[in-house]
Amino acid sequence: MDPLAATGGIFYFDDENRLVHAGTCFAFRTPLSALTARHCLAEDRTYFVLFPGGGGFDNVLTIERHPTADIAVMWLEGSRQKVEELGGDSDAAFFADGVSDLSLGDDFMSYGFPSEGPAERAENGPIPRFFKGYFQRFYAVTQNDSNYEAVELSIPAPGGLSGAPLFRPGSRDMVMGLVTASATSFAVEERIDEVDEHGHRLRVETNRVITYGIGLLLGGVKDWLDEFAAKPSGDSALQQWTTKKPRIPDSIWRRQIALVPEATYPGGKS
Numbered sequence: 713m714d715p716l717a718a719t720g721g722i723f724y725f726d727d728e729n730r731l732v733h734a735g736t737c738f739a740f741r742t743p744l745s746a747l748t749a750r751h752c753l754a755e756d757r758t759y760f761v762l763f764p765g766g767g768g769f770d771n772v773l774t775i776e777r778h779p780t781a782d783i784a785v786m787w788l789e790g791s792r793q794k795v796e797e798l799g800g801d802s803d804a805a806f807f808a809d810g811v812s813d814l815s816l817g818d819d820f821m822s823y824g825f826p827s828e829g830p831a832e833r834a835e836n837g838p839i840p841r842f843f844k845g846y847f848q849r850f851y852a853v854t855q856n857d858s859n860y861e862a863v864e865l866s867i868p869a870p871g872g873l874s875g876a877p878l879f880r881p882g883s884r885d886m887v888m889g890l891v892t893a894s895a896t897s898f899a900v901e902e903r904i905d906e907v908d909e910h911g912h913r914l915r916v917e918t919n920r921v922i923t924y925g926i927g928l929l930l931g932g933v934k935d936w937l938d939e940f941a942a943k944p945s946g947d948s949a950l951q952q953w954t955t956k957k958p959r960i961p962d963s964i965w966r967r968q969i970a971l972v973p974e975a976t977y978p979g980g981k982s
């Protein structure tokens with residue numbers, strides 16, 4: 713399994729027809745579905761995904777957004793059918809599944825497409841980068857409309873990296889979570905207080921800024937993934953997806969059939 717071949721960038725065209733980089737995603741359970749951070753996907757945009765490891769651009773047919781967690785599933789049109797070109801066999805094209813047996817201090821690897829400047833401008837990136845770190849704190853994110861099990865990362869999460877996979881160094885086809893945000897804290901190293909002749913106080917501080925990333929743990933949304941990351945919902949989306957079957961290698965289609973009950977496929981197996 714080559715995790716770099718299963719990781720892609722998300723793009724759309726803005727109102728002025730400029731290419732915009734929205735974030736990172738990764739193929740999950742099948743070559744036709746991809747996970748990303750929910751906040752990367754606005755409701756009123758049409759998105760497409762580029763997997764630099766092979767397969768070219770792929771249109772996003774339908775999106776399932778988690779109601780409270782910062783995660784979404786995208787179902788792709790199917791231009792990544794020649795999955796053998798991505799790494800030699802069908803298993804190289806996507807992360808097999810998620811894992812939840814995690815411990816404080818566990819190592820992780822990540823790969824994604826952070827931007828070189830403002831993340832919303834494609835000309836500032838994306839630049840593919842590999843990251844490695846460890847889990848330094850588990851906690852729950854409960855703010856605004858977000859509520860999910862999270863992990864604090866020992867690395868920063870620059871703009872454009874949201875949605876990138878957090879996978880195990882020793883088992884790279886198993887993903888533990890995805891990047892959702894970056895946070896900062898600071899320590900005051902020096903403080904100078906001065907009072908001028910008019911009695912005005914002037915305070916000058918020198919701070920050491922610490923930046924770290926935040927990730928969503930897939931184990932906390934397992935039931936939702938089992939429902940929405942095995943097949944697209946809705947008759948129209950499902951019909952669009954299943955009509956792509958003739959272009960899918962038999963080995964991949966058989967694996968998809970094993971993930972979804974036969975009754976969900978129009979006309980059953982063929």
